[in-house]
Every structure is written in C-alpha cells, then in structure tokens.
Amino acid sequence: MKKLTPAEENYLKAIYHLLEEGPEKVSTNEIASLIQSKAASVSDMLKRLAEKELIYYKKYHGVSLTESGHKTALHIIRRNRLWEVFLVEKLKFNWDEIDTLAEELEHVNSPLLVRRLDEYLGFPKFDPHGDPIPDEFGELSSKPRIVLSEVRSGQVGKIVAVNNSSAAFLKYLDKVGIYIGAKVEVLDTIEFDGSQELLIDGQKKVFVSKEVSANIQVMLHPG
Amino acid sequence: MKKLTPAEENYLKAIYHLLEEGPEKVSTNEIASLIQSKAASVSDMLKRLAEKELIYYKKYHGVSLTESGHKTALHIIRRNRLWEVFLVEKLKFNWDEIDTLAEELEHVNSPLLVRRLDEYLGFPKFDPHGDPIPDEFGELSSKPRIVLSEVRSGQVGKIVAVNNSSAAFLKYLDKVGIYIGAKVEVLDTIEFDGSQELLIDGQKKVFVSKEVSANIQVMLHPG
DNA sequence: ATTTTTTTTTAGATCAGTCTAAATCTTATT
C-alpha cells in the first residue's frame, strides 16, 4: 500500500462510484466523462493503476477494482466524507458548498489525522449528503443509504431520511404520502429530467421531480 | 493573483522565511538547502516565480520578494498556522507532530475556507510554536514573536511566553533566572548542538540547551 | 591579476499528467 498521487486517487474514486451503480465493468469513456478528462488520458492512467494492481484492466474491455483498489477507494471516500462532515458541522458550510473543498482535503493522507478527525467529529456514520462513511478498515458500517434520485427503476427501498427539513418540503411529502419508514419502489425514471414515478407502500403511485428525490434518502432491500 | 502550484507556494514560503532572518537577498543554495532540493531545481523555479512577478531575480545575485510575492507568502503562512492551531487545539496533536500535516493542508487555497477556519478557531493570533498568524490582509497584527532558539547571536529581546508549562520546565527556568518579561541577549550560539549562552537583564549569564530555548518565546527589540 | 574554488545557471533526462490526432479494435448495421 504505497502512497498514491492525487490524480490516481481521483481515478480510483471515480471507478468506485461508477461500479457502485451496478455494473461489474466500467468503460474508459465513462470514466473520462465523470472526471472531465479525455479517453486518452484515462487509458494512460488505467495502465498505471493496473501496474499497481489496483484495478483489473483488459484492453478495450473495461476495468473493475481489485481487492486492494476497492479498499483504497473506500479509504479515500472515508477521508472525503469526514472532511465534508467537518465543513458542515464545524465550519457551517452548506452541503452544496463542500464538494470541491473536500476533494482537495481528501488527498491529505495521514492515518493519524483521519483517526483524530473521526474522533473529533464523534465518529459520524453518514456525511451531509446522507452517504455512509467507511470505517478505519474500509468497511461500511451499515447498509448503505442512497439518495432516491439514484435508485434505478425496479429497485425497492425504505425511506430513512430527508436532506432538507424545510417546512415547505415536509408538507409536500406529507401531502403525496411519503414519510420516513415508507416502502418505496421506483417504477420509472424519466431520463429527460430525472423525475421518477414511485410506488409507495405497494399502493400509491406518485410522480416526483428530481429536486424532490435528490433530498430523500433510501435504504435498499429493506427487511 | 492567480492560483499557484504547491511547489511554487513552498518556494515562496521558503524565501520569505530566509528573508525573515534579516538579509535582503537570499541565494539559490540557501533555498535549495532549506527545501531539500538541488540548486538547479531552484534556479528553474526562480525563473518561473520572477515571470509571475512574485520575486525580484537577477541571475547570480540572489532573490527577494516583490510586494505581491510578500503578500502571497503571508497568505500561505496564514493558512499554515491556522491549520497548526486546528491540529493542536481541536485534534489534540502535539506541537511537534503538526508540521508535515500543516504543510499539506496549507495548499488548499480557498479564501472562504480560511476565513471560516479562522473564525472557528476564535481568530488566534499565534500558532502553537508562538509564531504570529497574519490576518486576512496579510498583516501581522503585532510584533512578531520568535522562538529563542532562532534568535541569532547579538540580538536582544524580551521573553514573552513559554511553549511548555510543565512544572519541571518552569522550575528550571526559575532556577536559572529566566522569567516572563526578562530582557535577554543571545551572546553565543553553539552550532554543534544549538545551545546558547544568554545574558539575562544585562547581568546574569546562563547556558541553555536547544531543548530549553526552543520552548521560550521572545519578542525582538523590546521597548 | 591570475588562478582556484564556490556558486549558479544551462543543457539534457526523467516522471506524472494531460492533450490532440491518428491508428486500431469492437460492435452494430446492413
């Protein structure tokens, strides 16, 4: 486990996030578009990451993470999300201002610093976006929460939290029958605007905009 | 005031620190030895910094900071020292563990982040080493404190604080006649081990080890 | 005032990271 450059860390993180969406391979172009670079640059980097045994890479056939790459990605994500908590909880940033800052802070790689920060923040389990924070061993301590807008059609989950507690928002949820603990199935996602058709508790169908679904946290495969 | 690379920031900071020692020009070799690189690398970088009008640079004749370079250096130092305070005050690091971490954190350059951090820390005026923290405008809010071990022979100052408040340390200071407010002149510094011969209040001569003098803060040119 | 020593700069390489443009491989279409 040698030290990685910030660029290498960013690629790993991107691959992890793309794999999170479901597929077991991600393509060069997908990575390029996510990290806003060009396919040629990605190709280059993939060779380096493969050499370090952080990814499985077969030319022209996409990549996936090795055990080591997966663990490393989770450590990077851990740092990122702990800093996000710090920025929001301690420095009073809004949760929409923290992404670029956390992206920079996450590359300061000192296990001791991360441990102390974690402790200082009270060992938070979720970041301000509702995403889970991996523990010191790269383990997600609980079933991952996911934002409803990122749940794919056909998947079923349970609503566990909202990211926006304004009166207007909560009143709206109440009106359409969405509440914490409700079972929710995504029936359809409109690609054009990201809006979704939902089935609440197996009975009521509702249509919600992406602005709404992006503020609702879901736990997949509820018991 | 465009964004600088971490390397550029490190060079600026190094030049600033060397100029702080008194001279109005610093040499390529001095910089190289401070930042642990080679003269050739420094030469290269100096060209770039001169191009950006951060330093005055005349080949073979050393460098000094321009107004803009000076201000920039102070901003970098501000970030560095605020993070040092954070690491010690909030994350409970010892003041000897923070240097490399602060070196990395200082390169995250976001004015808003720095302002919020400053506020969160209660607008500290000195870092854990006793060095002053420049304000938002790059101004040192008070006469700079300096650690006694860094005072050169011949200079005179006033003792203003100690960094170590252990009973054993304070008892020792008392015994040799060192106290807060005492006038101190550095008569001699032994290069071998950094120990110093001091003249306290123009009367008493004492010999102190570097471990001792590194824990004593002095204000130069007392009134 | 030469010569020697030291310091500094240049020249030329290397590495990481990126790009554009061209070549190559895969996949979809006919």
Added chain:
DNA sequence: AATAAGATTTAGACTGATCTAAAAAAAAAT
C-alpha cells in the same frame, strides 16, 4: 460477412517539477 460507426489505445507533444553533469560566472586566494 463486409463495412460503417463508435470506443479505445497508441503516438507524439507539452507543462511542471525534479534531477545529474557540464558550462559559466562570481568570489576568494594566491
């Protein structure tokens, strides 16, 4: 199955940052 379309990789170039070795300039010593 041949070809066109699309994705991916290579080739070659550039920037930033570094290095070693050689050349050049300044300072010190004779």
